[in-house]
Amino acid sequence: MTKPIIYFLCIGNSCRSQMAEGFAKHYLGDSYEIMSAGIESRGIHPIAIEVMKEKGIDISNQSSNLVSVHTAGKASYVITLCKDAKERCPAILSRSYHYHWGFDDPAAKAGTNDEILEEFRRVRDEIEETIILFSKGEKGEVMNLNNFDFSVYKKKQNFGEIIRILRVENGFSASQLAEQLRVTEDFIVNTELNRTHPSKFFIHALANVLQKNYDDLLDELYDVEHKEILKLLK
The missing domain is CATH 3.40.50.2300 (Response regulator)
Structure with missing residues (x-):
């Protein structure tokens, strides 16, 4: 059983x-x-x-x-x-x-x-x-x-690659970005390989470190409306 x-x-x-x-x-x-x-x-x-x-x-x-x-x-x-x-x-x-x-x-x-x-x-x-x-x-x-629909929370297919490109464009190595965000280097690597589901707070911190507008970054990374993302990740 x-x-x-x-x-x-x-x-x-x-x-x-x-x-x-x-x-x-x-x-x-x-x-x-x-x-x-x-x-x-x-x-x-x-x-x-x-x-x-x-x-x-x-x-x-x-x-x-x-x-x-x-x-x-x-x-x-x-x-x-x-x-x-x-x-x-x-x-x-x-x-x-x-x-x-x-x-x-x-x-x-x-x-x-x-x-x-x-x-x-x-x-x-x-x-x-x-x-x-x-x-x-x-x-x-x-x-x-019992009313939570995870299917709405959908990353773009190239989610991880977008983060990798933004990291490189801003002159960060994976370890340097990890230090800025207070996460492990493995977490950054796995995120860039689309193996994680980062929290709203991670995306906020990433936007700050990369000096990007939070809403603009959401547009680049997700296929759903901002309000749906915020509902799921808050």
Whole structure:
């Protein structure tokens, strides 16, 4: 019998969603298939691995993944972990139940190594407590979101090539553009190969770095009306 899927999402699938996946496998793995992903794939943060080991949970073999529309569509629960919209994590609306649990991003903590480690522990413990409550049916307001049409979100066939040309015209290497946008070089390379679905916030940042008008860049990259793109990516 196929297990129902719980799908944890955040920006980079690096810290919060990785820890949530680890805890959910521990507490709910007998009943659910647990998966996680991000709008970008930044790799698992080494401190997240470290603090989860303190709980006896090894997440080092988990993978950092980009959001899959197919998986989101199959999931019984889609759970977003960004604190608010400013943290760039749109809810993936699907034929599922959606929860939003707001956690601070421990990777954004400034301070000494000890202070950063304590922040990871604090967020880790909040995530564990929330998943325990969820396992008891006590956490979150459920929303049935079943009217989302991903088919409207259509990139132009040469989407990645357009970005590559704009990058080269502006004198950036892939690594230099990645540094400007605070993403990995792999993310830039995969975007130029049409292997990613960048968020609205990535496109905004790209327009700023390339000194292009945001609406003009949308016109170049997508085959749908601006209002449809914004509806899907906000």
